């Protein structure tokens with residue numbers, strides 16, 4: 001009896017922390033003039049609205065999740081300003097439940113293996129990296145520990161000091177599940193597919209598939225839409241790790257409100273994940289290319305992101321961006337837009353791509369916003385992971401070719 005009561009209390013405590021999205025709707029909104037753009041900018045600056053996709057480009061759609069209490073006023077403002085909109089998702093909670101069901105029903109994998117028919121948990125990803133370390137001549141290590149004490153694992157494939165180094169990471173934003181899936185596919189091809197052995201003969205690849213493991217796990221267990229780290233503040237948890245980098249830290253597109261999804265943190269590199277990453281990168285040689293894997297929106301974007309300023313090597317960085325986009329498109333026709341991140345999306349300071357270019361040595365530094373799930377959720381249903389990773393792989397190959405040609 002006592003045991004049952006304790007169990008019930010435990011369940012109550014555990015589930016109290018689970019965030020539900022009952023009645024939350026995702027609106028697809030299309031701004032077509034400057035006034036529309038201004039209205040959307042005001043929504044974007046309001047913590048209460050969650051922009052799942054974003055753009056500054058008129059005529060392109062933006063997906064925004066709105067909680068029930070705000071829906072009437074939101075729609076009223078859209079209608080008053082004659083902004084075209086439709087409902088993309090009627091009830092976010094049911095979409096997430098569906099996704100959770102698919103995740104639990106997906107076939108289990110053998111420990112140490114990886115698959116692309118589900119989004120894998122941190123533990124499975126760790127086990128995969130550890131197995132590769134045993135079976136192949138690759139280096140698997142840790143750059144440090146997350147706030148909650150998880151290892152921040154990296155894999156290095158290729159270690160010729162004369163070769164260029166390519167750095168990639170995924171899941172700096174916890175909820176962007178397609179990003180670590182992409183990193184894992186790249187790792188698999190580099191390490192386990194002999195056809196691509198030449199890729200690590202001519203370049204050193206350093207990949208951190210899950211840079212924010214605490215947040216990533218939290219999206220699987222408690223709150224599907226969590227974006228930040230899980231460090232404890234005075235009033236709220238978490239810092240947007242992609243606003244915490246010490247390159248123009250605290251500038252445009254960041255917030256000093258702890259509870260905001262774009263909170264820049266108390267100081268630059270306050271997050272152990274960011275501090276570990278920057279220290280580690282500063283110890284690498286010949287870093288020529290950086291790709292931050294994010295979602296969603298089908299963008300190949302480049303610095304500077306902290307303001308409307310183009311980098312000195314804009315011709316070069318834009319040209320390679322187009323090559324990446326063309327290579328992705330050649331697989332199945334998926335279209336990416338290439339350009340400066342402040343101009344195409346919005347200015348946002350303290351991001352990893354700016355830091356990598358301004359301080360980390362990567363002249364060619366990109367953020368790749370992979371496709372999202374549209375009416376099916378934030379991420380694509382797991383059955384579509386494979387389509388995304390194989391096409392994106394071609395984009396990364398194109399970047400590799402460019403670096404090696406140079």
Ligand code: 0X9
Nearest residue numbers: 242294295305341348351354367
């Ligand atoms: O806002 C972000 O951090 C990125 N978009 S996301 O939807 N994945 O959150 C874009 C970052 C672009 N880079 C810079 N602004 N420097």
Ligand code: ZN
Nearest residue numbers: 173176294295
């Ligand atoms: Zn992101």
